[in-house]
Each structure stands twice: as structure tokens, then as C-alpha cells.
Amino acid sequence: MGEEEQSSSQGKETDQPSAAGESSLRQAIQSISSLISLTYSIKIFAGKWKAITAKLEELNSGLAAVENSDGDENPVLAGVLSKTLATINECHDLARRCVDLSYSGKLLMQSDLDKLAAKLDLHAGSLSEIYNAGVLTHRFAIVVSRPGNGACRDDMRFYVRDLMTRMKVGDAEMKRQALENLYESIVEDDKYVKVVVEQSEVVGLLIGFLDSNEVGIQDGSAKIVALVAGFGLCKGVLIGAGVIAPLIRVLESGSESGKEGAARSLQRLTENGDNGWSISAHGGVTALLKLCECGESSGGLVGSACGVLKNLVGVEEIKRFMVEEGAVGTFIGLVRSKEEGLQINAIAFLQNIASGDEGIRNLVIKEGGIGALLRVSEPRSDCSCKVREIALRAIENLCFCCSRSVSVLIKYGFVDQLMYFLRNGEVSSQELALKVAIRLCEASEEAKKAMGDANFMTELVKFLDSKSFEVREMAAEALSSMVLNPKNRKRFVQDDRNIRLLLQRFDPDQLGNAGNKKFLFSILMSLTSCNSGRRKIAHSGYLKNIEKLAEAEVSDAKRLVKKLSTNRFRSMLSGIWHS
Known part of the structure; x- marks a missing residue:
């Protein structure tokens, strides 16, 4: 035999195991697929067969992965396939006997099934070792549909x-x-x-x-x-x-x-505030704070980090650690970000960390938190309506609890911002501004005076005619608080339109829809403390409406008529005494 013939003969001999290996691989895959279908019809030893089916599916996936790699170049694969086929045949036999109930004894069958499961684990492990050894070359992306x-x-x-x-x-x-x-x-x-x-x-x-x-x-x-x-x-x-x-x-x-x-x-x-201690124990709070210090350059990453820290401030010890690590200053900086998500998370964090803690609220103010929130809530800012409304709520929650922070707000023009939202805001912004106005009135006398100077009462009176019950109620509540201030009462009654619009709400046929009757009567009672207010109410054409309500046993109306009558009697006595 010549060298060329000999070489050709050797090449053919080398090819045979490769072809056989490929055939065995395909045979094993087909046999396992058939076997998996068979196992679904087995009713006995259900738990063991469920586990065996899962192992067969895993083994089948592994063989499919091998099939889509250059497995024919790996001589070790042939040995693994040979043992795998033998186990598959054994499994077929056991499955058939379980389907036909033709096994000799339950204990013996359970033992055989346990041994089978161990063998399948061994074959899957052998495939994993071959792959991890790097001897199979990945041909293309194979994904079962x-x-x-x-x-x-x-x-x-x-x-x-x-x-x-x-x-x-x-x-x-x-x-x-x-x-x-x-x-x-x-x-x-x-x-x-x-x-x-x-x-x-x-x-x-x-x-x-x-x-x-x-x-x-x-x-x-x-x-x-x-x-x-x-x-x-x-x-x-x-x-x-x-x-x-x-x-x-x-x-x-x-x-x-x-x-x-x-x-x-x-x-x-x-x-839900869970898992905080686990995160803290693994150094997670420090890692998250470092990410937040990166600012907005990291986009969604910093937003999510803010979200985690916001969730953790409910744990007192973690909150104290954050404060010590400078979290307040970091998050005030993030409020100034141009990204909506970051701003929202940062504002929420500051509210959460300062909630119920005067010391941290003062720290927020000291480090410029009020200024940052006011810039965000500024109507002409580039921020979205959503961010501005969230900032307004934060200002309310953080700053209305002490007169000092209210003074800072007034100094920075917050009352003018609030007025803008009342006059020009969308419906949701107007309603929020009304809620904030109520709280601001209650916060301090200085706030009431500042709101009176900004002509708030004229705007609030207009809202008494709103189609929304909630808006009418809020407007009445805010007005009832504002007119408790003597200067505001005088300013209110100076404008005859204010008195007229207010008294129109006391039509007996419409009072049920007028908003909160309690606040409307409270406003009138406050106005009767002012001479010009009493005079204008008494000489208006609407007093008869209040008298009708008194006759209808409306208690607030009866008290109001009684007060007006008493004051008229005193005026008459005063006139006689000085005549």
C-alpha cells in the first residue's frame, strides 16, 4: 500500500468515530425527548418521576448545547454519550414498568429510581465538565424556541x-x-x-x-x-x-x-422598609451614598440609589448614619438636578429624613434646602408641573412647622409663588395651592399678614363660586383663618365686592351647596368684629337670607343674627348717650 493510500485510509478511520459520535448524540437527544413524554403518563411514584423528568430535561438541554458546538472534535464526548445512552435505555425500561405496573416490588423500584436519578446527575455533571474545560467550540447562538x-x-x-x-x-x-x-x-x-x-x-x-x-x-x-x-x-x-x-x-x-x-x-x-439592616451590615448604605454624590451624570443609577436610601430612612440608626455621612447636603444638591426622576427622589428623601425630627429639619434649612425647593417650585422654572407640585408639598411639610422657617419662606417670595399658582395654575396646581394656603395661614400671624398684603382674599372669594365642593370648602377655610387677623378684616370689608360675593353664598336655597357652612359663618362672625364689617353686613340686601336661616333653626345663623342685633342695640345706646 502506498503512502497516499495509507494516508487516505487513516483519514477514513478517523472520520468513523466522529460520525458515530454525532449519530449517538442525535440518538440520545431523540431518546430523551421521547422518554420525557412517556414520564408524563406515569401515575405511581409521582414525586420521584417529577424529579427524574426535570433531570432529563436538563440533560437534554445540555446535549442540545453540545450538538451545536464542535463536539465531534472531542474524543471524551463519545464515552459520556455511551454511558448516557445506557442510562436512557435503563430509564425507558423502568418507565415502561411503572406505566404497566409490572415491577416486582415498590421498595426495589424506589431504590432503582434513586440510582437512576444519581446517574442522570452524573451525566449532566460530566457534560458540564467538558464544557467548562473549554474543549468545545461554540458554533452559533442556539436557543430553544x-x-x-x-x-x-x-x-x-x-x-x-x-x-x-x-x-x-x-x-x-x-x-x-x-x-x-x-x-x-x-x-x-x-x-x-x-x-x-x-x-x-x-x-x-x-x-x-x-x-x-x-x-x-x-x-x-x-x-x-x-x-x-x-x-x-x-x-x-x-x-x-x-x-x-x-x-x-x-x-x-x-x-x-x-x-x-x-x-x-x-x-x-x-x-416596605424591610431588609434595611441587611443592606447596612454589608456596607450598602455607604456604597449608595457614594453613588448619590456622583450627581446626575449617572442618571437612572443615582435615581435608584436615592430610592433605596429613601426607603431606609425609617430605620432610626441608619438615618443617623446617613446624616453623619452628609446625606442632607448631597440630596439638597440633587434637588437642583435637571432630571425629573432625581429631583422627585431627592425631595422625597429630604421629607422622609426630616419627618418628625426638628434637628434634621433645621439642618435642611441651614444647608439651603428651602432655597433649593423654592427654585424648583418657581412657576417659571424649567421643572415639570409634577416636580413643582411635589416641591410645594415638601415646602409645606418641611417649613410650616416653625415660625422661623415660615419667615425665611416669606422673605424668599413664597407667597407670590403661591398666588401665581392660584391665579394661573392648572386645576391640580390650584387645589394644591389652596391646601398649602390653609396650612400657611395657620403657621403664623406673619404669614396671614403677608398673604393679606398679596391680595389673597380677593382670589379666595372667587373660589367660593367653584363647581368643585372641595375647592369651595378649602377656599372658605383659608378665608376664615385669614380674617382672624384685624388688618385683613379691614382690608376685606373695604372691597364691597368681597362682602357681596360672600353673602351671596347664604341664599337658603343654595347654602347646602356653598361649601363648608361652618367656615362661611365663621368668616361672617369675624367680620362682625369690625365696625365697617357689621355695618355693611347689616345694610346689605342679603341679611334677610341669614335671618331666614336663623328662623329655620340654623344655629350658626342664630348666633350671627344675635350678634348683629346686640351690636345695633349698643350703637343706639351709644347714640343716645352722646346726644
Whole structure:
């Protein structure tokens, strides 16, 4: 035989095992698929067969992954396939005997099933070792087709297990692709979330990947964990599996995308104030504060970090630690951001951390918090209506509790801002401005005077004719508070239109719709303390309406008529005495 013939002969001999290996691989995949279908019809030893079916699905996914790699170049694969086929044949035999109830004894069959499960684990482990050794070259992205909409739970489980196998035995690219496909599945159909958390091994893989050195794998896992953490029932599963520490490590050293996923996960895991101590114990509060110090350059990442810290301020010790670390100044800086999400989170944080704590409220004021909030609420600012309204609420919550902060507000022009919202704001802004006006009136005498000087009462009287019951009620309440101030009473009665518009609300046929009757009568009672007020009420054409209400046993009307009558009698006596 010549050298050329000999060489050709050797080449053919080398090709034979390769072809055989490929044939065995295809045979194994087909046999397992058939076997899985058979196991669903087994009624006895249900628990053991359920576990065996899951192992078969995992093994099948691993073999499919091998099939889509250059497996024919790996001589070790042939040995694994040979043993796998033998176990599959054995499994077929046991499955058939369980279907036909033709086994010799229950204890013996249970023992055989346990041995079978151990063998399947061994084969899956062998495949994983081959893949991890790097001897198989990934040809192309292989992904089992995702079940269509309305697929049954078993089909979804099979698909997730297939992805899980790729995560376990695949190379970095295959793992990344499997994570991406799992993410897309959950986004498109949240039923996959339940399938994921039902399988602790999948959850364990995802958490393990958070510590991966491969950026794509770490980022993909962080994105999925953030999705799963958004479902209430899944939070306990993630926490129980130890997700907190890896998430914080991603915050400290991950990529921008990974950090954002980790921060979003922690925000969702702390929505009810839970898990604060665990985050603090792993250094999470410090890591989150450092991210917030980066400012708006990090966009959504800083917003999510703000959200986590906002959720944690309810824990007193953590709140004190944040204050010591300069969180108040950091978040006042974020209020000035140009990003809506950051502003909203920062304002919410400042309200939460200062709530019920005068010392921290004073710190917020001292570090420029009032100025920052006023700039955001400024009607002509670039901020959205939503941010301006949130800032108004924050000003109310933070600044109306002490006269000193109210004085600062007035000095900075807050009363003019409030007036602008009353006159020109959208309906929601006007209603909010009315609520804030009520609180501001009650905050201090200085505030009442400033609002009177700004002509607030004229605007409030107009709202007494609003179609909205709530608006009429709020306007009446604010006016009743403002006219308690003597200077405001005199200013109010100087304008005859104010008296007329107010008294028109006392028509007996309309008073039921006039807003809060108690506040309307309170306003009139205050006005009777002023000579010109008593005179204008008494000489108006509307006094008869109040008298009719008194005759109808309306107690507030009776008190008002009595007071007006007493004052007229005193005036008559005074005239006689001086005549």
C-alpha cells in the first residue's frame, strides 16, 4: 500500500468515530425527548418521576448545547454519550414498568429510581465538565424556541430549564445569551417569574452570576434580578437565597449597567422598609451614598440609589448614619438636578429624613434646602408641573412647622409663588395651592399678614363660586383663618365686592351647596368684629337670607343674627348717650 493510500485510509478511520459520535448524540437527544413524554403518563411514584423528568430535561438541554458546538472534535464526548445512552435505555425500561405496573416490588423500584436519578446527575455533571474545560467550540447562538403566548406551564418550565442548562454548561457567550433570552421572556410574560422562582437552582445561578468576572453575565443577571424583585412573592425567595451581599458588591465594583440593575433590585427589595439592616451590615448604605454624590451624570443609577436610601430612612440608626455621612447636603444638591426622576427622589428623601425630627429639619434649612425647593417650585422654572407640585408639598411639610422657617419662606417670595399658582395654575396646581394656603395661614400671624398684603382674599372669594365642593370648602377655610387677623378684616370689608360675593353664598336655597357652612359663618362672625364689617353686613340686601336661616333653626345663623342685633342695640345706646 502506498503512502497516499495509507494516508487516505487513516483519514477514513478517523472520520468513523466522529460520525458515530454525532449519530449517538442525535440518538440520545431523540431518546430523551421521547422518554420525557412517556414520564408524563406515569401515575405511581409521582414525586420521584417529577424529579427524574426535570433531570432529563436538563440533560437534554445540555446535549442540545453540545450538538451545536464542535463536539465531534472531542474524543471524551463519545464515552459520556455511551454511558448516557445506557442510562436512557435503563430509564425507558423502568418507565415502561411503572406505566404497566409490572415491577416486582415498590421498595426495589424506589431504590432503582434513586440510582437512576444519581446517574442522570452524573451525566449532566460530566457534560458540564467538558464544557467548562473549554474543549468545545461554540458554533452559533442556539436557543430553544420560546413557547408561544398561552403556552402551558410545563412548556415554560422546559424552556427555562433549557436556558438554565446553557447557563450551567455553556461558555461565556452562551451564558450571556441565555440570560438575555430569560430577561426577554420575563419582560414579555411575567408568568415566567413564577417559573423561575419555583426552581431554586435557577435563582442560585442568577445570584452566583452577580459575582461573575464577565461583565455581560453580571449585567444580565442584575437585570433579571431587578425584574424578579418587583414581584412581592419573589422578594423573600431572593433574600433567602442570599442576594443582598452580591448586589452590594455589584454596586461597589460593577459596570454602570450592572450597578443600575443592582440599585433597582435593592430599591424594590426595600419598598416596605424591610431588609434595611441587611443592606447596612454589608456596607450598602455607604456604597449608595457614594453613588448619590456622583450627581446626575449617572442618571437612572443615582435615581435608584436615592430610592433605596429613601426607603431606609425609617430605620432610626441608619438615618443617623446617613446624616453623619452628609446625606442632607448631597440630596439638597440633587434637588437642583435637571432630571425629573432625581429631583422627585431627592425631595422625597429630604421629607422622609426630616419627618418628625426638628434637628434634621433645621439642618435642611441651614444647608439651603428651602432655597433649593423654592427654585424648583418657581412657576417659571424649567421643572415639570409634577416636580413643582411635589416641591410645594415638601415646602409645606418641611417649613410650616416653625415660625422661623415660615419667615425665611416669606422673605424668599413664597407667597407670590403661591398666588401665581392660584391665579394661573392648572386645576391640580390650584387645589394644591389652596391646601398649602390653609396650612400657611395657620403657621403664623406673619404669614396671614403677608398673604393679606398679596391680595389673597380677593382670589379666595372667587373660589367660593367653584363647581368643585372641595375647592369651595378649602377656599372658605383659608378665608376664615385669614380674617382672624384685624388688618385683613379691614382690608376685606373695604372691597364691597368681597362682602357681596360672600353673602351671596347664604341664599337658603343654595347654602347646602356653598361649601363648608361652618367656615362661611365663621368668616361672617369675624367680620362682625369690625365696625365697617357689621355695618355693611347689616345694610346689605342679603341679611334677610341669614335671618331666614336663623328662623329655620340654623344655629350658626342664630348666633350671627344675635350678634348683629346686640351690636345695633349698643350703637343706639351709644347714640343716645352722646346726644
